[in-house]
Amino acid sequence: MTDNTFLLDGEEIPFQPGQTVIQAALAAGGYIPHLCYHPEFKPHGSCKVCTVKVNGRTAASCTLPAQAGLEVESDTDEINDLRRTLVQMLFAEGNHFCPSCEKSGNCTLQALGYDLGVMTAGFRHFFPDRPVDASHPDILLDFNRCILCELCVRASCEVDDKCVFALSGRGLGKHLVVNAESGLLADTDIALTDKAMEVCPVGVILKKRVGFAQPIGQRRYDPEPISAQALRDAPRPPAGAGHCAACEVEE
Amino acid sequence: MTRPQGDPALEPGLTLILERHLGKPHHVLQALREIQEAFQCVSPQAVGRVADALGVPLARVRGVVGFYAFLGEQTRGRYRVLFSDNITDRMLGNMELLATLCEKLWVEQGRLSEDGLVSVDTTSCTGLCDQGPAILVNGRAIPRVTPERLERIAELILAQTPMDAWPAELFAIEDNVRRRDILLNDDFQPGDALRVAVARVCVPGSEVEAAANERSWREGIPGAALCAPLSTLEEIKRSNLRGRGGAGFTTGMKWEACRNAPGKERYVVCNADEGEPGTFKDRVLLRAHADLVFEGMTVCAYAIGAHQGFLYLRGEYRFLLEPLNEILARRRAANLLGKDILGQAGFDFDIDIHLGAGAYVCGEESALIESLEGKRGVPRNRPPYPVTHGYLQKPTTVNNVETFCAAALIAKHGGDWYRAIGTAKSAGTKLLSVAGDCARPGIYEYPFGTPVRQVLEDCGAGAGKHSTLAVQISGPSGVCIDASEFERRIAFEDLPTAGAFTVFDTSRDMFEVARNYAHFFAHESCGFCTPCRVGTAMLRDTMDKIADGHGTAHDLAEIQELDKVLHMSAHCGLGHTACNPTLDTLKRFRPMYERRLKSLDFEPAFDLDGALATARRMTGRDDAGAHLEMEP
Numbered sequence: 013m014t015d016n017t018f019l020l021d022g023e024e025i026p027f028q029p030g031q032t033v034i035q036a037a038l039a040a041g042g043y044i045p046h047l048c049y050h051p052e053f054k055p056h057g058s059c060k061v062c063t064v065k066v067n068g069r070t071a072a073s074c075t076l077p078a079q080a081g082l083e084v085e086s087d088t089d090e091i092n093d094l095r096r097t098l099v100q101m102l103f104a105e106g107n108h109f110c111p112s113c114e115k116s117g118n119c120t121l122q123a124l125g126y127d128l129g130v131m132t133a134g135f136r137h138f139f140p141d142r143p144v145d146a147s148h149p150d151i152l153l154d155f156n157r158c159i160l161c162e163l164c165v166r167a168s169c170e171v172d173d174k175c176v177f178a179l180s181g182r183g184l185g186k187h188l189v190v191n192a193e194s195g196l197l198a199d200t201d202i203a204l205t206d207k208a209m210e211v212c213p214v215g216v217i218l219k220k221r222v223g224f225a226q227p228i229g230q231r232r233y234d235p236e237p238i239s240a241q242a243l244r245d246a247p248r249p250p251a252g253a254g255h256c257a258a259c260e261v262e263e
Numbered sequence: 264m265t266r267p268q269g270d271p272a273l274e275p276g277l278t279l280i281l282e283r284h285l286g287k288p289h290h291v292l293q294a295l296r297e298i299q300e301a302f303q304c305v306s307p308q309a310v311g312r313v314a315d316a317l318g319v320p321l322a323r324v325r326g327v328v329g330f331y332a333f334l335g336e337q338t339r340g341r342y343r344v345l346f347s348d349n350i351t352d353r354m355l356g357n358m359e360l361l362a363t364l365c366e367k368l369w370v371e372q373g374r375l376s377e378d379g380l381v382s383v384d385t386t387s388c389t390g391l392c393d394q395g396p397a398i399l400v401n402g403r404a405i406p407r408v409t410p411e412r413l414e415r416i417a418e419l420i421l422a423q424t425p426m427d428a429w430p431a432e433l434f435a436i437e438d439n440v441r442r443r444d445i446l447l448n449d450d451f452q453p454g455d456a457l458r459v460a461v462a463r464v465c466v467p468g469s470e471v472e473a474a475a476n477e478r479s480w481r482e483g484i485p486g487a488a489l490c491a492p493l494s495t496l497e498e499i500k501r502s503n504l505r506g507r508g509g510a511g512f513t514t515g516m517k518w519e520a521c522r523n524a525p526g527k528e529r530y531v532v533c534n535a536d537e538g539e540p541g542t543f544k545d546r547v548l549l550r551a552h553a554d555l556v557f558e559g560m561t562v563c564a565y566a567i568g569a570h571q572g573f574l575y576l577r578g579e580y581r582f583l584l585e586p587l588n589e590i591l592a593r594r595r596a597a598n599l600l601g602k603d604i605l606g607q608a609g610f611d612f613d614i615d616i617h618l619g620a621g622a623y624v625c626g627e628e629s630a631l632i633e634s635l636e637g638k639r640g641v642p643r644n645r646p647p648y649p650v651t652h653g654y655l656q657k658p659t660t661v662n663n664v665e666t667f668c669a670a671a672l673i674a675k676h677g678g679d680w681y682r683a684i685g686t687a688k689s690a691g692t693k694l695l696s697v698a699g700d701c702a703r704p705g706i707y708e709y710p711f712g713t714p715v716r717q718v719l720e721d722c723g724a725g726a727g728k729h730s731t732l733a734v735q736i737s738g739p740s741g742v743c744i745d746a747s748e749f750e751r752r753i754a755f756e757d758l759p760t761a762g763a764f765t766v767f768d769t770s771r772d773m774f775e776v777a778r779n780y781a782h783f784f785a786h787e788s789c790g791f792c793t794p795c796r797v798g799t800a801m802l803r804d805t806m807d808k809i810a811d812g813h814g815t816a817h818d819l820a821e822i823q824e825l826d827k828v829l830h831m832s833a834h835c836g837l838g839h840t841a842c843n844p845t846l847d848t849l850k851r852f853r854p855m856y857e858r859r860l861k862s863l864d865f866e867p868a869f870d871l872d873g874a875l876a877t878a879r880r881m882t883g884r885d886d887a888g889a890h891l892e893m894e895p
Contacts, residue, residue: 057644058792060832070831075644097828101797135801135821160790169320178322179639180329182622184800186790189329191322193311 018082020044027078034062034073037084043239044086045095047124048161049074050211053170059102059161061095061124070094092128099125100134105184107139107156108214114223115215117231121159123238138184145190147198151209152218158188163211171207176200188216276301277309281316288319289655291327291637295334296578296620300402304338319637330639330789332386332621333402333578339382340375342420347397349388349540350735350779351698351765357396360413361385367417381420387623387783388540389579392698392765393439393705401426402581405433434582438547439705442721444692445684446555446668447708449675453554454599456562456674461607463494471497488609496522496566499670501678503690508534508626508663509737509761514670517650517660522567524651524658529569531560531612532654532661534631536577538623539738540783541763544694545664547706549576549583552668553590557614559667561599562674563660564612572614573654575631578621587616623787627835628661629653630789641791642835665694665762685711689754697722699766700729707764709753716749718764729768733851738763739780740840743773743847773852774859778806780844788837795838798825802842814860819849 017024018033020042027036032055034044048059055074064073065085073084085091102108102121110116124130145153160179165188168176176197180189192199202208209217228234233241280297284290294313298305305313305328314321328334346352346361361372365383370376373384391397394406400416403426408416412433419429440447465472465487472486475493479486500515521529533556537545548556560572576583591614594600604610617635619625625634629643632654653659662670669691673681682690689711695718698704702723709718715734725731735743736753737760744751744758751757767776785803790796802825805818826842833839849856872891879889 055644057834060793060834063832072644072832077646094828094831097824098793098832101793101801101828104801105797136804138800159793160796175320175322178320178326180322180326182330182639182790183785183788184790184796185329186796187329189322189325191320193307193321195307 015080018078018080018084020084021087025078025084031078032074033064033066033076033078033082033084036078037073037086038243041243042086043243044073045124045128045239046074046242047099047120047159047213048163050163050166053163053166056162056166059098059159061098063091063094063098065091095124096128096130097134099128099130100132102159103130103133104135104137105140106158107137107142113157113215114218115157117228117234118226119215119233120213120238121157123233126233127237127239140184142187145197147196148202148220149198150204150220151197151202152220153188153190153197154216154218155188157214158216159214160186160188161213163213164188164208164217167211168202168206168208174201174206174208176202176206176208277312281312285316286318288317289635289637291317291319291324292331292620292634293617293637295324295328295331296618299334299620302338303341303343303401304335306338307336310336317637323638326639327637330622331578331619334620338375338379339384340380341423342381343399343401344381344383344416344420345386345389345399346384347387347389347391347395347399348385348779349392349395349783350776351392351541352388352396353775353779354699354771355396357385357408360396360408360410363410364413364417367414368420380423386579386621387538387787390537390543390546390577391436392541392543392696394437395698399579402578403434404436404579404582406436436546436550436582438551440547440551441697441703441705442707442709444708444710446665446672446692446694447552447706449555449672451552451555451558451671451675453558453594453597454605456558456671457565457599457605460495460562460565460674461491461605461610463491463498465490465494491607492566492568495562495674498673498678499566502669502673502681503678504666504669504673504681505689505755506663507665507669507693507761508628509539509740509759511755511759514662514666517662518563518567520650521658521660526658528571528655528657529564529567530654530657530659531563531567531569531572532628532631532635532649532659533560533572533574533664533667534626534628534661535580535664536575536619536623536626536631537580537664538577538626538787539740539761539763540780541698541735541738541765542696542761543698544696544706544762546580546583548664548668548694549580549587553587554594555668555671556664557590557594558599559662559669559671559674560614561604561612562670563662563667565604565610567658567660569660570611570613572612573635574614574616575625575635576616576618577625578619581618584616584618591616622789623783624789624835624837627837630835631661632659639789641789663761686752686754686756688756693753693760694762695753695760695764696762697764697766699735700724700727700731700768700771701766702726711754712752714750714752715744715758718753719749719766722766724766725768727768729770731766732769732771733767733773733776733848735763735765735767735776735844737761738765739783739844740836741843743776743844743851745851772855773848774806774809774855777844777848778810781806781841784837784841788841792832792834792838794828794831795833795835795841798829798833798838799841801825802845806845809856809859812859812861814856815862816860819856819860822846822849 025040046062057072057075062073142155165177284294314324375382391406396408475489476486504514505511622640625640627642630640634640649659695707781803785799788799829838
């Protein structure tokens with residue numbers, strides 16, 4: 013084994029200093045299921061779906077700095093059971109009704125659920141009361157489906173330089189808020205061209221009047237599972253190479 | 264973005280507060296806390312003003328307001344009464360008192376009264392377990408609530424008496440120190456430890472001298488000037504002092520790692536966010552031994568080369584703020600803080616106090632640092648650790664209040680003196696916050712290695728009608744032990760503890776104890792990671808289901824499953840330990856759970872077999888095949 017490689021399920025993965033385990037793995041063609049990690053943003057490790065076992069201990073692979081000689085277990089029954097439970101928890105937490113959801117087929121949570129073999133929510137549903145925000149003429153916010161991945165928060169602050177979204181509350185009461193004294197999206201400076209409009213993995217941030225323009229059956233995850241597509245999307249070399257992407261950097 | 268002009272009624276007070284924090288984004292929490300205290304809420308207009316004045320996006324300020332339990336965008340009345348809801352408060356009848364108060368004030372729990380005057384609700388443990396039940400009224404602590412005292416409080420509220428005019432004896436808080444050892448007995452005078460520290464010299468030919476010479480070259484400071492700080496650090500290392508916040512990391516190693524971390528600016532942070540239900544020792548240390556705490560911080564600053572310190576004080580201890588600031592002022596006047604401390608050129612250090620606002624998770628050191636920076640108190644990803652990337656991403660040493668006290672004594676008396684006390688792996692003494700079913704609740708200081716039985720005898724547990732059933736060591740994130748384990752010892756190698764020591768006698772229902780703790784964790788989860796955010800709420804609901812008489816063996820199995828998920832994937836210790844009280848009590852007191860179970864197999868949310876009754880009637884069948892599998 014050379015200095016800059018680690019083992020992922022027995023396969024040797026090369027890495028560059030500063031990369032996290034998932035960044036190096038995806039770049040080298042090793043798939044680790046993930047949800048809140050997005051190759052264009054600094055990993056923050058909240059969904060925990062990318063959890064792996066390293067030298068006997070579990071850790072989120074998106075924030076775990078890659079180190080020479082690590083032995084990473086990912087595709088094992090134990091870890092996939094954990095991931096399945098985490099996805100089930102997300103389904104139980106929000107109000108997810110796939111058959112009537114316009115994001116069905118393009119939804120990362122749904123696609124992960126299929127890929128991990130989630131058959132039911134497995135837990136009692138919380139059925140939270142989360143009113144939608146339809147104030148904006150072109151954009152609908154349906155908070156019922158929010159999984160609190162913070163991708164829109166990160167995109168709006170880091171790319172759009174607007175900080176339209178932020179999180180408030182805590183525990184099960186954690187929720188998305190928007191940057192307006194009225195609390196309504198219409199009073200923010202969000203635009204359809206914003207990066208924040210693209211990144212929602214579920215059906216929270218929706219462009220109005222185009223919901224079913226793309227028919228069911230021809231959507232992103234209809235022809236092949238997410239595990240097959242994720243590797244194609246992984247940038248090579250990934251963003252963040254050369255510095256510790258897991259390290260907090262003061263803005 | 265333009266905003267409507269603020270509420271003119273808010274203006275003068277608000278402007279005054281904002282002026283102090285103008286252009287300082289790290290002051291968001293401090294500004295919000297002051298606004299909350301002045302106006303009993305942080306209105307949406309005030310959120311907008313804070314955002315503008317401090318230069319932080321409005322949504323982010325709103326996110327901070329939403330994170331802390333003591334902040335709110337809606338008013339909770341001119342008087343907000345919060346009943347501490349630790350299990351010890353429960354055992355002293357806090358819920359009955361709460362119901363009585365609600366009746367007197369014509370208000371429903373959790374709701375604002377019709378006239379907007381008052382609201383009554385519960386809050387997590389306020390750190391007054393030795394003199395509960397305790398309440399907070401507009402953030403001010405009132406201990407020992409009895410029906411008589413509550414009657415007076417209700418009258419004061421109904422008469423709309425300003426809080427400043429309430430009788431002072433309502434707010435009188437006792438220290439209740441019951442056993443003193445080296446720490447509480449020391450005849451420490453301000454400056455004692457620092458005078459010894461700055462006078463230390465390198466032993467010729469010692470490792471410290473070699474290190475000083477090497478660093479002198481690297482850091483560009485004369486070797487002799489490094490001898491005293493490095494020798495002080497050496498004493499801390501020699502003492503084998505371990506952190507008193509619970510995790511027990513070696514203090515000397517932490518300080519040394521911080522000193523060695525690259526960067527010029529360093530920070531010392533004292534974690535006084537004592538939120539673990541059942542513990543209150545830091546309250547007493549900060550009230551009766553604050554000089555020792557500040558001196559320990561200053562010793563740390565000297566050893567690691569820091570110039571700024573923070574004391575992060577939990578919001579529940581707001582009543583300590585003015586006395587602590589007075590002591591800081593006295594120390595500045597005595598040249599124990601400020602520039603060139605004790606005449607040592609370049610030994611500059613000062614301490615600011617930051618107040619929390621109701622968030623247990625901020626006791627986790629990286630969440631505490633986030634909160635110090637004015638943000639939501641969400642634990643950071645680690646590595647990097649605070650010793651290299653802490654406050655403002657600079658090297659930061661975070662220690663518990665009691666750790667700094669011990670460090671001051673070590674600086675004064677030396678590391679060898681300290682390591683001789685306690686056990687081989689646990690040097691020194693430990694302060695225990697004893698509460699619950701015992702005759703003499705309060706603070707007990709013991710050398711490490713003291714058996715639980717000794718503590719129980721000294722505090723008068725089991726002396727009454729009932730013997731002692733169990734002790735919760737170190738609060739809900741610690742362990743629950745039963746009578747067969749009372750010979751176990753308070754020490755890192757046996758029963759590590761941050762200090763809480765809660766006694767339960769045989770009249771108590773340990774299921775209800777665990778249920779109270781499950782509610783606590785669900786309430787205090789920061790919500791950052793999926794397993795803890797959802798898992799703690801599921802545990803809470805399952806415990807409630809069992810309490811309501813709908814529990815089954817399936818539910819107990821589900822708790823085991825949740826525990827596994829939380830241990831494997833939660834972001835911080837809160838999630839890792841959330842199921843511990845339930846599993847500990849389930850293991851030791853299983854009958855207390857089983858007698859509540861509806862059946863020992865599975866009970867769905869609705870009656871499946873009952874749903875077949877119509878079909879049985881229509882077909883005239885009642886054989887086993889016409890029934891779902893049932894318990895006999």
